[in-house]
Amino acid sequence: MAGTKVSSRKLITTVLIYTALGIAMVWALLPIIWMVLSSLKTEANMFSMPPKFTFKPTFSTYAFMFTEGNFGGFLKNSMIAAFSSTAIALILGTLGGYALARGNYRRGKDIAFWIISTRMTPVAAAIVPLYIIFAKFHLIGTTFGLVFAYTTFNLPFALWMMMTFFAELPPDMEHAAMVDGATKFQAFYRIALPQVTPGLVATGILCLMFAWNDFAFASVFTSHENQTIPVAASLLVSQTGIAWGQAMATGTVIITPMLITGLAVRKYLVRGLSMGAVK
Amino acid sequence: MATVRFDKVVKSYGNQLVVKEFNLEIKDQEFIVLVGPSGCGKSTTLRMVAGLEEITGGDLYIGDIRVNDMPPKDRDIAMVFQNYALYPHMNVYENMAFGLKLRKYSASEIDKRVKEAAAILSIEHLLDRKPRQLSGGQRQRVAIGRAIVREPKVFLMDEPLSNLDAKLRVQMRAELAKLHQRLKTTTIYVTHDQTEAMTMGDRIVVMKDGIVQQVASPEELYNRPANMFVAGFIGSPSMNFVACRMQEKGNETYLVNEEGFSFLLLSPEVAARLAPYKQKALVFGIRPEDISDSLSWVAEENYLAARVDVVENLGAETLIYFSLGKETLVGRFVGGPRYRVGETVKIALNPNRYYLFDQETELSLL
Missing domain, CATH: 1.20.5 (Single alpha-helices involved in coiled-coils or other helix-helix interfaces)
Known part of the structure; x- marks a missing residue:
């Protein structure tokens, strides 16, 4: 019973x-x-x-968008901006994060906190100063300017994330490698880095998402030539009405690359996001 | 293979002195053990040889080359870490081949060396496994394998056995000793375990608070400790210490205290040498194996009457803790227990194997 x-x-x-x-x-x-x-x-x-x-x-809506609507160009702009900024953030963030995790700096913790605190700045607060700087250097309306803007947010984030992943790694393995004949860089590149791959991938995805989804920077810093998809999508809503078909197609185009990337790296993503949760 | 020479080597972190004027000459092919309690600076000393810690002062030579400013990779040394530090993303073969690959050995030479080392350590069947698929003992072998494939000038071992269980530790201890007899590579071995030090070292360096207490062979450390720390650290259970002073009765010299302790100095030479210490506080030391109840060592008036406090039966031998007034003495007796707790028994102290220290300086007086 x-x-x-x-x-x-x-x-x-x-x-x-x-x-x-x-x-x-x-x-x-x-x-x-x-x-x-x-x-x-x-x-x-x-x-x-x-x-x-x-x-x-x-597929008539898609056909129209990619022929008449120049969506191929917008998609390319989005991809260049998001992937370049992610790549820069990951390369510099990994090197900087490793240095902060392993180096023995006076006030290292304060430096790290200062770096992550820059990521906490609201996007809206950064736009005006960045606009003034970009205007001085003629970067308004360039893809480089957009990459630069995304990197100012992605780099501190990537650096902080990579620093915590490296800090969790016992240093003995790198020491063993150095005694085995490795330079400091080889110990980093061949021993430490492979062990934080899941963290690197997770960080990369989060950087990519930030840049890919961004509307605020892109709407202020781009001109028609280097417009990104989110900005183009917003223009489909006009005073005279909403182009529903194109809005739906644009939405689909926006999520597809992220979906594919996410699926491709999901093995790492779960491990990366839960790294450090269980020793 | 090479000699290693420390010339007034100093290590400090800011104001904190971790290793103080370390002087030592390690001979080629020697197996030297650094031993001491945790925080005594022995691991730091080892890591300075490896190049993982900067040397604050003094000179360090491997062979004839001063290595103070040489990066670890150029020192031609191999190190075994306490937690093995295997590369988790590489299999056993790759772990062992890593150092050889960095030094650009040919693939066939690497293969030959890795397989030879694997055969020596009986880990041929594990070459395809990742470190996480290995037991602690197997990981330990791989870590040793990674060190020996390189045929370095010097092996450095940082408490390599302390993560193993007791049985495996004894087994690996013997294997490491055998390995050294075979390879004859100069080895510096760090441990906090005096048994490991005594069984493995050609010479032992006893350290405390960053200061070398004594450098000597195991026999000499045991028989002629330089001070009370070494005397107490080497040997298990530890040497018994009894605070006492000298007293002359007729033309005989005794060591006595208020707790009923009394010991007759048989040798007139010793008594003569102790003349300057007549008024000083002394510490008498005796090892547990030099306490006996067979009483043949001394005349009847020199027996001590001691109370049995604790009896520990270890099978082949028994440890008995006695109290003599407020003093506690532990004796080691062959065979099973023979006394009950609370009994008062007569014991004798070996008149030829005792130690004597100045209470103030803790230095040996013999």
Whole structure:
């Protein structure tokens, strides 16, 4: 009797857990599915009630966007800005983070805190000073300016993250490598770095997301030639109306690269984000 | 293979002196052990040889070359760390080959050396495994393997056995000693365990608070400790110490105290040498194995009547803790327990194997 009682309680728990998971999944996925499906519909089909789940998909919106709408160019701008800034942040952040974790500096902790505190600046507060600096150096309307702006936020973040990952690593392995014949740089590059790969990947993804999703910097610092996708998307909402089809297609284009990158590195991502949680 | 010479080597962090004027000449092929309690500076000394700690003052030579400012990679040394420090992302083969690859050995030479070392340490079957798939003892072997493939001038070992369980530790101790007989590489070995030091070292350096207390062979450390610290550190259980002073009865010299302790100095030479200490506080030392109840050592009037406090039966031998007034003495007896707690028994102290120290300086007077 006791056995059935326990197992029926277990059953209820299982059902509840799966119901909750189901709701969460619908909550997370439905808007995305809705967006992707809508982008493949004609404008007439898009608002029909009840919504149509079976229809003949059309790529006409995408075709229009990439031919007439110059979305290929916007996509390229977004990619260049996001990936360059991420690459710079990761390279410099990894070197700087390693130096702060291993070097024996006076007030090293204060230096590290000062660095991360710059990441805490609200984007809005950074825009005006950056605008003045960029105007002086003729960087307004250049992709380089945008990369620079993203890097001012990504670099301190990457440096701080990499510093904590390296600090958790016992230094003995690098010492062993140096005694084995490695230079300090070889000990860093061949011994320490491979061990923080998950952290590096997670940091990279977070930097990429910041730059990719940015609207504020891009809307202020870009001109039509180097506009990024989020800015282009915002222009679809005009006083005369909303280009729903293009908005849906743009949304799909925006999330696809992040989705693919996320899936490609998800093995590292989970380990990276939970690094240090369990020794 | 090479000699290692410390010439007034000093290490300090800011104002804190960690190693004070370390002088030592290690002979080629010698197995030298640095031993002392934690924080005595022995690991720091080793890491200075490795080049992992900067040398604050003095000179350090490996062979004839002064290495103070030489980076670790150029010193041609190999080190075994307490936590093994294997490279977790490489398998055993790659771990052992790493140093050879950096030194640009040919692939065939690397393969030959790694396999030879693996054979010596019986880890051939583990070459494809990652460190996390190995037991503690296996990791230890890999760490030693990584050191010996390089055929370095000097081996440095920093408490290599202290993470192993007791049984494995004894086994690896013997294997390391055998390995040294075979390779004959100059070795500096750091441990806090006096048994390891006594069993492995050609010579032992006893350190305390950054100061070398004595450098000597195991026999000499045991028989002729330079001071009370060395006397108490070497040997297990530790030497018994009894505070006392000299007293002359007729033409015989005794060491006595208020707790009923009394010991007759048989040798007139010793008594003569102690003449300047007549008024001074002394410490008498005797090892547990030099306390006996067979009483044949001394005349009947020199027996001590001691109370049995604790009896520890170790199987082959028994440790008995006696009290003599407020003094406590531990004796080591062959065989099983023979007394009950609370009994008062007669014991004798070996008249030819005792130690005597100046209480003030703690230096040996014999």
